[in-house]
Amino acid sequence: MALVTTGVVVLDCAExxxxxxxxxxxxxxxxxxxNANRVEIRAADGFRLALRRDVNVTAPSWPRPENSLQAHLEFVVEDLDAVERLIVSLGGRPTETGDPARPTDVRSYADPAGHSFTVRRGIPTAPKQG
Structure with a gap:
């Protein structure tokens, strides 16, 4: 019997x-x-995400070059343009860095609380460069 039965990604935020x-x-x-300090959701594919209240949280500062991106969420999508319209309509914002070497099948965003996430076509096979 497995000791760990599931994993949950937890993001700290004010609301x-x-x-x-x-x-x-x-x-x-x-x-x-x-409850008063946490909301947990589950997508149809079983992905679990919890949002935890932290009244002293500060938004991540990525993509500023002096700060490393420690972690981010990544979602696989079919239609990048349709997903971008949805993200923006929900209060997310693009965080494109303008890097011409960046693959065109990946787009970066911040959620309304500033957490980084990307959407991409397919699953990446190469290691991150730079």
């Missing part, structure tokens, strides 16, 4: 209810648990 609404709509997910 977990609002950020959960963003990700529920983006991922077509359902809320599976909530």
């Amino acid at each position: 977990p209810e609002k950020l959960a609404a963003f990700y529920k709509e983006l991922l077509e997910a359902e809320e599976v648990g909530a």
Whole structure:
């Protein structure tokens, strides 16, 4: 019997209810648990994401060059343009760096609380460069 039965990605934010609404709509997910300080959602494919209240949180500063991107969410999509329209309509924003060497099948965004995420066509096979 496995000791660990599931994993959950947890993002700290000031307003977990609002950020959960963003990700529920983006991922077509359902809320599976909530209390005063945390909201957890699950997408149809089983991906679990929790948003945890932290009243002292500061938004990540990526893509500033002096800060490394420590972690980010990545979503596989079919239609980059349609997903971008949805993200922006939900309050997300593009964080493109203008790098001409960057693949055109990957786009970077920040959610309404500033967490980084990317959407891409297909699964990456090469290691990150730079």
